[in-house]
Amino acid sequence: MQPLRRRLISSSRLYHSYDHPAPPAATFNQVETAILDASLPHIPTYGFTQTTLLRGARDAGYLDASTNIFPRGPFTLIHYHLVIQRLSLAKQSHILQRSNSNEQPLSIASKVKALTWARLMGNKDIVHRWQEALALMAQPTNVTTSVVELSSLADEIWFLSGDTSVDSSWYTKRASLSTIYASTEVFMTTDKSHGFEETRNFMDRRFSDAQNLGVALGSLNQWVGFTAHAGLNILRSKGIRL
Amino acid sequence: MATFRKSPFPASQWLIRDFLAPSLIPRTSRTIRCLSTTSNSAAAVSPTEPSYEPQRRIPSSGEEAATSSAPLKKSLTQAQRDFLTSALRVNQAGELAATLIYKAQTPVVVAAHPHLRPLMKHMYDQEVSHFSTFNALVAKHRVRPTAMYPVWTVMATALGWGTALMGREAAMACTEAVETEIGSHYNEQVRYLLEMVENMEREGQDIGDELKTLVETIRRTRDEELEHLDHAVENDAKDAVPHTALVEFIRAGCRGAIWVSERV
Ligand SMILES: [Fe+2]
Ligand SMILES: [Fe+2]
Numbered sequence: 001m002q003p004l005r006r007r008l009i010s011s012s013r014l015y016h017s018y019d020h021p022a023p024p025a026a027t028f029n030q031v032e033t034a035i036l037d038a039s040l041p042h043i044p045t046y047g048f049t050q051t052t053l054l055r056g057a058r059d060a061g062y063l064d065a066s067t068n069i070f071p072r073g074p075f076t077l078i079h080y081h082l083v084i085q086r087l088s089l090a091k092q093s094h095i096l097q098r099s100n101s102n103e104q105p106l107s108i109a110s111k112v113k114a115l116t117w118a119r120l121m122g123n124k125d126i127v128h129r130w131q132e133a134l135a136l137m138a139q140p141t142n143v144t145t146s147v148v149e150l151s152s153l154a155d156e157i158w159f160l161s162g163d164t165s166v167d168s169s170w171y172t173k174r175a176s177l178s179t180i181y182a183s184t185e186v187f188m189t190t191d192k193s194h195g196f197e198e199t200r201n202f203m204d205r206r207f208s209d210a211q212n213l214g215v216a217l218g219s220l221n222q223w224v225g226f227t228a229h230a231g232l233n234i235l236r237s238k239g240i241r242l
Numbered sequence: 243m244a245t246f247r248k249s250p251f252p253a254s255q256w257l258i259r260d261f262l263a264p265s266l267i268p269r270t271s272r273t274i275r276c277l278s279t280t281s282n283s284a285a286a287v288s289p290t291e292p293s294y295e296p297q298r299r300i301p302s303s304g305e306e307a308a309t310s311s312a313p314l315k316k317s318l319t320q321a322q323r324d325f326l327t328s329a330l331r332v333n334q335a336g337e338l339a340a341t342l343i344y345k346a347q348t349p350v351v352v353a354a355h356p357h358l359r360p361l362m363k364h365m366y367d368q369e370v371s372h373f374s375t376f377n378a379l380v381a382k383h384r385v386r387p388t389a390m391y392p393v394w395t396v397m398a399t400a401l402g403w404g405t406a407l408m409g410r411e412a413a414m415a416c417t418e419a420v421e422t423e424i425g426s427h428y429n430e431q432v433r434y435l436l437e438m439v440e441n442m443e444r445e446g447q448d449i450g451d452e453l454k455t456l457v458e459t460i461r462r463t464r465d466e467e468l469e470h471l472d473h474a475v476e477n478d479a480k481d482a483v484p485h486t487a488l489v490e491f492i493r494a495g496c497r498g499a500i501w502v503s504e505r506v
Contacts, residue, residue, distance in 0.1 A: 015326035016384040019450030020318045155384070164381035166334065168391045 013155060027083060032069060034060045036080040043081070047129040048074045048136065075142050078133045082149045085122040086156050092118050096160060111161035113207055116181055119153065120188060120199065130189045154178045176213070180206040315448050322438060326456075327385050328504040329431050333460070334380045335388045335503040336424050337373040339398035343420065344369055346402030347413050355410055361473060365417075368466050375459060388503045397499075401492070412488060414479035419492035421471035427500055428464035432457065 016022075028036060039056025046052040053067045053074065070076040090096075095106065095114040106114065123130055137146040154177040163173065184206060188199045318326070344366040352359045380387055388394065405416035435457045439449055482488055 013327070013384060013386040014323040015318070015330065017318050017323070017326075017452060019448075019452040020315045022317050022323075159384055164378070166377050166380045166387040168387075170387050171389065 028080065031062070031066070032076070035062060035066065035069075036077060039077055040081070043077070043126050043129060048077050048081075048133045050074060053077060072142070075136050075139075075145075078136060078142075079145055079149065081126070081133075082146075082153070085119060086149070086153050088122070089115055089119060089156055089160055092160075108161045108163050112157055112163075112177065113203075115157045115160060116177070116184075117200070117203065119157070119181070120184060120196075120203070123185065123188065124196070127189055127191075130185070134186065134189070150178050150182060153181065176210045180210060315450055316442075325434060325438075326383070329460075330376065330380050330383060330385045331388055332427070332500055332503040333431075333463075334373070334376040335390070335394055335499070336427070337369060337376050338391070339394050339401075339499070340369040340420065340424070341366070341373045342395060342398035343402035343416065346399045347406040347416070350403070350406035351410055351413050358410070358477070361477070365470050365473065368470070372463050372466070375463070379456070379459075389506045390499075390502060394499065394503070397495075401495075405488075405492075409482070411478050411480075411482035411485075414474040414477045415482035415485055415488050416492055417470055417474035418479040419489040420496055421467045421474065422489075423493050423496035423500070425464055425467045425471060428460055428467060432461050432464060435460070 014022075035053065035057045037056075038060040039052050042052040042055045046055065050067065050073055053070060053076075054064055057064060057066050072079075092115060095111055095118060126133075136142060151174060154174040157177060158173055165173070180203065184199060184203045187202045188196060191199045191202075193199070344362065348362045348366060352362055379385075401416065402413075405412045435453070439453060439457065442449055479485070479489075
């Protein structure tokens with residue numbers, strides 16, 4: 001448990017420098033990146049498998065044996081997919097910079113929703129392969145990386161949307177978005193509707209559920225604060241020096 | 243403290259001696275709050291993280307992929323990022339606590355000693371400004387806030403309220419204890435950062451405004467904390483009974499809270 005906790009805490013959410021940015025996708029080295037990049041087009045056909053890695057290695061001009069540099073095999077392919085899909089969200093300028101019809105910039109909540117949808121659509125071409133990917137991600141050796149990636153995705157979406165809250169809601173926001181994303185992603189793998197319409201409805205319902213929950217939690221906080229304050233005032237009115 | 247402020251050292255040596263004495267260099271920008279905006283400045287900053295496009299052309303070699311996005315300035319090391327992460331997290335937690343302590347103390351202290359109203363307000367306002375400064379930095383640099391946030395909220399309020407009920411001297415002793423710990427903690431951060439900047443300069447690296455401003459912000463905050471410490475002592479913190487036990491108790495509590503906030 002200790003190494004897992006340490007990794008969860010220390011590997012994610014480190015100081016992000018603008019002047020001295022971290023090297024790009026330090027998770028993968030140059031050769032790995034080249035092979036993985038070349039493997040991506042083969043995923044729709046061969047899935048997240050050793051075959052895809054082999055094809056990618058050949059396309060990138062490496063020997064078949066070079067796939068030995070991936071001790072975790074096909075899971076590395078999944079990890080790579082997760083990373084590049086997450087990082088590509090920053091380029092969704094039509095969401096991040098767009099104004100809607102009234103020339104009003106999108107609200108934080110609408111950006112979160114739009115980015116979540118954009119990320120789900122990043123799975124569009126490989127969705128028929130995603131259940132096998134989910135099974136691999138859930139294996140004990142891979143589950144840490146998968147969970148860290150999921151929480152990084154939630155963090156990325158809130159950050160890009162311009163949310164700056166740094167109190168306890170930082171945690172609840174990321175936790176609820178992770179839950180919404182993960183459940184919608186699973187739903188999507190069984191969705192046969194045109195343009196993933198049903199997935200869209202499913203996601204919208206999850207967001208409004210979360211909103212209602214948020215309102216309930218918010219008013220609970222307010223109520224506790226109000227009651228404590230009122231209680232203090234009553235004691236003061238009784239002449240107690242507080 | 244007062245003797246340090248009339249320092250004979252020439253200004254050119256501040257870089258080396260800064261950590262020895264809090265306020266060797268008289269600063270003129272005390273009233274300027276360049277960073278204490280609450281606006282969502284982080285939202286305006288477009289992310290600079292380089293990213294891979296899923297559909298981009300396959301690079302013919304690994305080198306091509308690597309050289310196309312070389313950063314202008316050298317990346318921070320893992321240790322430096324670790325340090326900055328826990329520094330921002332612990333500073334935000336500390337300022338949260340300071341804000342709540344003064345907020346809880348003020349009505350009680352001012353009711354008994356109306357002449358302290360301007361001083362309490364002055365110190366509270368400065369804490370609010372520190373708090374929003376570090377809130378903005380934590381958001382901008384994508385640092386996870388402390389998981390103990392609700393716990394510190396309750397404990398700081400209880401501490402402020404409790405010491406205020408024990409009287410003005412105890413309230414001031416609380417300020418003395420807290421500001422001593424926070425002040426020396428900020429001092430350690432300034433020392434580390436100046437060392438880091440010095441090493442980077444020696445290697446011929448471009449420091450960049452981000453780090454320079456950060457050092458300046460922490461140093462200014464530290465000076466204001468030590469000012470609070472002076473105010474506390476001027477207002478008879480030492481007359482609290484039992485002064486030493488109370489101060490030591492609160493200081494130990496602060497050290498524990500700092501230790502925890504740096505990690506969780
Ligand atoms: Fe402060
Ligand atoms: Fe202070």
